[in-house]
Amino acid sequence: MPWINKESCTGCGTCVDECPAGAIYMENDVAVIKDDGCIRCGICHDVCPEDAARHDGERIPEEVQSNLAYAKKLLGHEYYANDKTMQKQLVGRLQRFFTKNKKVAEQTIEQLEILKNTEYP
Ligand code: SF4
Ligand code: SF4
Incomplete structure (x- = not known):
């Protein structure tokens, strides 16, 4: 996005x-993109004279840090506090969760490649 x-x-x-x-x-003299309205045409990237319309790939490090912050927040919950075994189990569950998301992304990319070569609609 x-x-x-x-x-x-x-x-x-x-x-x-x-x-x-x-x-x-515009909001307070700054452009704002409505995520649910964007059709991903890329025109905003092309027309902005200030290069201010950016690609979401640039946010990968930010999103990774956000995920890690989430994991640390859960690890700090009293339910897991001072129990290394439970903390490791939690980290394992998070790893499985992100692995699932990775598989969803990989399989979606594969299906999109098929769609690329298909008449639509
Ligand atoms: S110009 Fe295109 S990519 Fe940019 S916000 Fe509008 S619909 Fe989305
Ligand atoms: S074109 Fe660029 S500088 Fe102009 S309002 Fe849009 S994002 Fe801001």
Whole structure:
């Protein structure tokens, strides 16, 4: 999902005018993308003169840190406190959860490759 780097956005409004899905609006002179309205056309990336419309791939390190923060928060819960065995079990469950998500992503990518070569709709 594209996102707006608030530090770079000057509020020129070009992306709002050019977005074919009406998925961008201004808030306090900064562009905001409505996630549920975006059709992933990529135009905002192309038209922004400040390079403020960014790709979500840049957020991978941020998302990893968020996941780790989540894991540490759970490990700090009193239910797991001072019990190394239970903490290890929790980490194992989280690893299985993210492994499942990885498999979902891999199989989705495979199916999308088929869709790429299919007449649609
Ligand atoms: S990718 Fe396209 S639809 Fe999504 S916010 Fe950018 S211009 Fe709008
Ligand atoms: S085109 Fe770029 S600088 Fe202008 S409002 Fe959109 S994100 Fe901000």
